[in-house]
Structures are given as structure tokens and as C-alpha cells.
Amino acid sequence: MKNISIEAKNLSKQYNLNLTNDYDTLRDMISDIPKKIKDRLTGKENLNNKFWALDKVSFKIERGDVVGLIGRNGAGKSTLLKILARIITPTTGIVKMNGKVASILEVGTGFHPELTGRENVYLNGAILGMKRSEINKKFKSIVEFSEIGRFLDVPVKRYSSGMQVRLAFSVASHLEAEILLIDEVLAVGDLGFRKKSLEKMQAIASEEGRTIVFVSHSMPSVQSLCKKAILLEEGKIVASGEVDMVIGNYIDNYVSSGITPTLSKTTTRTGSGAIRIIDFWIENEKGNKTKFIKSGDEISFVFKFICPKVRTAKKVDLGFSVKSITGQPLFLHYMSYTNQVVEKCPREGKFKFKIPKFALASGKYTLGFRVTSEGVEADHVQGVNEFEVEDGDFYKTGIILQQRHSPIFVDGIWNT
Amino acid sequence: MEKKVISNTITIRPKKSILKIDWREFWQTKELFYYLTWRDIKVRYKQTVLGILWIVIRPLFSMVIFTIVFGNFSKIPSDNIPYPIFVFIGLLFWNFFSQTLSSASNSLISDSNIIKKIYFPRIMSPISSTFSFMVDLIPTFVILAGLLIYYKVPPTFEMFLLLPLLLILILLTSLGLGFFLAPINARFRDIRHILPHMIQLGMYLTPVIYPTSLFGGSMKQIRIFNPVAEAIEVSRSVFFHTRPFDLNTFLLSFTFALFLFITGFLYFRSKEDNLVDIL
DSSP: OOOEEEEEEEEEEEEEHHHHSOOSSHHHHHHHHHHHHHHHHHTOHHHHSEEEEEEEEEEEEETTOEEEEEESTTSSHHHHHHHHTTSSOOSEEEEEEESOEEEESSTTTTOOTTSBHHHHHHHHHHHHTOOHHHHHHHHHHHHHHHTOGGGGGSBGGGSOHHHHHHHHHHHHHTOOOSEEEEESOOSOSSHHHHHHHHHHHHHHHTSTTOEEEEEOSOHHHHHHHOSEEEEEETTEEEEEEEHHHHHHHHHHHHOOOOHHHHHHHOOOOBSOOSSEEEEEEEEOTTSOEESOEETTOOEEEEEEEEOOSSSOOEEEEEEEEEEETTOOEEEEEEGGGGTOOEEEOOSEEEEEEEESSOOBOSEEEEEEEEEEETTEEEEEEEEEEEEEEEOOOTTOSSSOOOOOSOSBOOOOOOOO | OHHHHHHTEEEEOSOOOTTOOOHHHHHHTHHHHHHHHHHHHHHHTTTOSSGGGHHHHHHHHHHHHHIIIIIIISOOOOTTSOHHHHHHHHHHHHHHHHHHHHHHHHHHHHTHHHHTTOOOOTTHHHHHHHHHHHHHHHHHHHHHHHHHHHTTOOOOHHHHHHHHHHHHHHHHHHHHHHHHHHHHHHHOTHHHHHHHHHHHHHHHHTTTSSOGGGGSSOOHHHHHHOHHHHHHHHHHHHHHOSSOOOHHHHHHHHHHHHHHHHHHHHHHHHHGGGHHHHO
């Protein structure tokens, strides 16, 4: 029999919305009594005010597994993690965990602004469950990793927020436990430190015999850290298993980029109508539809078209433009740029534009396009097709690059 | 290795029995307990010029004020005990009670950022919040010793035996009440506004600035249900031999405090699971 680290059976958590909508003062409660009595008499009480944040969830996690918990906002990921961390109790069900459990749900829990960096390392370490001797032993390494240097004995309130976060992450990353529960705490600090912390996380995740449950919205981090994943939706497990399979499932079913509906619904089309783009999607290198693009990926923009009129369109020139969500034009391309104007267009079909290395940084973008036929505008849709790009390994260095200062990567090589 | 893993099994269930207490868990979190207390002490006097000296200055200051107002102007009797030391003893116990009670009652709210993110036995929060005031007591006792020497009160064996017992008596009372008030306070923040007034009222119902003999007897019935009154009365009568030590009343009072502590503890346990939702 395999070594089971975490076993959950029929785990449910019900929230009473009346309670979360809580009264801060006695006055509020008293003023609410007549309504409550009315609700009770009319039987309204139990209907609307309860909901299941987790609904009969069962799973097993083996020792040494690194499992990503994914799902949309409100799917129950954090609720599940909080139950495992024993911060909240389940309404029904049981969890058995074998091994010392430590949880990092926030970077810098319990940091006190009046205490110095040194004092906070000890306080935060104790809060996370480290023993004093353990902190003593790791103290040097913690301080070194945080790059705090001579600010160590300065009250934390005088630190920049980046420094605080660096110190806090550094303490958390030195935590030793058999089972680690981690909520999205990775993307912290400046670019250099983010890279460093991601590497540290990867090192922690690859340690022998350590079980990690990791909640994140960032698919690239889940993909690079986890071997397995659990997909939650409305408090239920809808998929679990190998990370690529689960992420694929998530993207296909739950990440709505809204491209198709907006395109068919758009009312701002102009042009003669000799040719119409009726659908647009993005394909990955394998030729599958995807809504999950990373910087540096090979992708294709695919435009499905029809020629509604009997006479087929001639000399078709399709162009598209990509803008940032704020409307800043980023690039523009027409078939004519590469002398690829379509002389005689079939009645229907697809135009595919392959980009070997997608150069946009993570963020949201819109795509618009315009088709001309014999120099006359046939179809024109302004940027309504929204898509999202996530951090990826643009330079193929093996490290996921996160940069937020510019929307575009430039390909090139240093000659040093 | 196998053995170690098995000994660390954690089971999470919907409802814990309030009587089933995991003592091992308390022991395991002793470091956290230490650091929370240490933090409270450190932070209390940060960015003050006089720092730790405030622990000494504050009781001296109130002693002087009370001596002038009640001892000199109002001529409140003090059973022939010099008024400064008479009121100092009263204030020592009363302040310890009021500080521990209000910090225990507010503990869950002030620790809410930790409670929402990390698991530890929640009862640690009110308990650790009171412990920092025990450290504050040390310099206060030094002043008391100074006053006793100044007024030529000979130290007795009874004093050293009784003082710790009296402090435990007060701590049991304030923690017992705090265990009730902390979860209620988390739900209804009104407590935080009412409590200072209740504490003020309590001081006048307790023989802090006046002697028990003010009303003829020695407030026996009141002392049973007000362990602070009992602590003050016992220490005054033992130090100055005004009345013989009344063991019966002391034991009854101690029993009452213990009852408060245990029922408070059980009440807290029954409420602790849902704390995160209301904090």
C-alpha cells in the first residue's frame, strides 16, 4: 500500500450568509430581530442564506506529491486549504493527515511593524511553527536570502513594502514540514527576487518526501511546480490527476475568453461584406484550440471566413492589430506585408497566421481585424476579441520570466 | 521514520468535543506562546523615551494621586495603615485584574490577523495576552518591597506564601471572565466599549481605595464572589495584622474563581471553531 499523506472523505463546508453578513454591534442585531422573526414565520430563512463552499469532496494525496489546487474564484480552493490548515472546521467529513503540517496562507503573518527585522524573523518563525533552535540554525540563511543586509535591526515599519515581503518570504521558505499548505504567495518583490523565490519554491517542491498542496491562479506556476492537480468548481472536484491534463480541462471548460460570442454579437462591423470573418481563435503548436497562451509560445491566430455572395472575393488582404487593454496599439500585420494576398478566395475556409515565438508579456489584450477585397474594405471589426497571455519562458532559459514594465519582449542575443 | 510519521497523525472533524483537550498540542505551541508574550512586552514600550520605566512610574503616579485625593482631602479611613501603601496594595491587585481582563477580552480581535491565517489552539490568544502583565508585576513588587521597608513593616513567611496564591486567584478570575468575553467581543464589538466602564464601576465596588471595614463588617459575602476584593483584603490584613486570616472565605473565593475559569474555558472551547467567520 502506498503512503497516504492527506486523505479527505466527504468534506463539506456550509456557510450561513446571515452570519458572514455579521453584525458588528448589538444594535444592528436588535434592529434586525423583527425581520428575522418574519423570515422564520414565512419559512424563508433556510432557503437563500446557506450555501456550500465545499460539497462532499474526497481525495487522497500520496506522500511526496506536489499538488496544485486550481479553479475559478469562489470554486472553494481557499476554503479547502483553510480546512486542511485547520483554520476553519468542516461542516461534514473527515480529513486525516500524516506528518507535521505547516501552512503559509499569507506572506508575513503576524509581522509587527514596531519590531525590528531580526525580532520579526523570530516572531514570524514561531507563528509558522518553527522552534527557536530551528530559527537560530537557519537565521543566517534567512537573512542572506532576504537581501535585507544592514536593515536587520531597523523596525519593520521603516522598510519598503518590497523589503518586508522579501524578509517574510524568506522566513516562510525556510519552513520545514512534511506537509506544506501554500496559498498563492509567490509573486512577491521585484523582478530579481521573484525569480529567486520561484527557484526556491521549485527547490522546496522537489525535496524528497515532502507533500505540498499549492493554491494558485497562475497556471505557469502550477505547471512548473506541481506534478498533479485538483480542479474545483462550485465546491466539487471536477478533475484530478496529472497536472497537464487537469490544467487542459480547466482551460477548455472554465476559462472563458469570450471571443466567439463577442465576434458574432458585435454590431460595430463595417465593410462591404464580400467576405466575413465569422470566428476567431488561437491554436497552440499542436494545432489545438487554446485559451492559454504564454509568452514565447508558438501559436497561430486562426480566422474562419465565409464569402456570403455568389461571386467569390478576389485579392483578399486580411490584417489584424493587437492592442493593450488600454487601447495602446502594439502591432499590426497584413497579408500584403509578406506578399501573401489571396488572389482567389474559396467560399469558406480558414486563414492561419503562425507566430513562432509570441512576444507579448503577460496581460490582457484585444485583437481587431480588417479584410479588404480588391482594395475595398470588406469586413472590419475593431478590437473586441480579448485574450490573455500568461508569463512564460520567452528566452528558453528554463525560467519563467515575469516582467510587468513592458508589454513586448524583444528577441535577440547579447554578444559579450 | 515510519514511527514518527504515525505519531504525527492529525484528524480534522466537524465538531470537536469541548471536553477532549489535546494537551500535547498545547505543549507543542509553547514557543508560539512565548513569542506572543514577548512581542506584547516588547511592543508596549517601544518608541517611548522612558521605556520600561513606565511600568514603575504608572503605579507610583496613581498612588500619589489617590493618596492626595482620598487620603488627604476625603480622609477615607484606612484601618490605621499608612494611606500610600494601603492604596498601593489595592491598586496593584486591581490594575493587574483590569489589565488582564481587558487584554484577554480584546485578545481575539487584536490577534485576528494571525488567527485567520494560522492554526494554533485559540485559547492561547487570551492566555498569552495576560502573561505579559505578569512580567510588568515584577517592578511593581520591587516598589511594594520598598514601601514596606519605608513603613517598617517586617516581612513574614505568610507574605511570600500568599502573594503568588493571590495573583493566581486574580488571574483565574480575569481569565475566566476573559474566556467568556473574548468570543462575545469578537461577535459584538460593543463589549469593547462597555468594558472600560464596567471595570471602572468594579473598582468602586471593590475595596481598592477604601477598607472593607468601611461598611462595618469585612464584606465577607462580597469577597467570595469578588476574588479581587479577597486578594486585597487578605494582603492588607496579613501585612499589617489588622484581622486574622480567614481561610474559609479564601477557599470559597478560590473555588468561585476556579469555577469561573473552568466554565469560561469550556464556553471558549464551544465557540472557538466559528471564530474565523466572525473576526
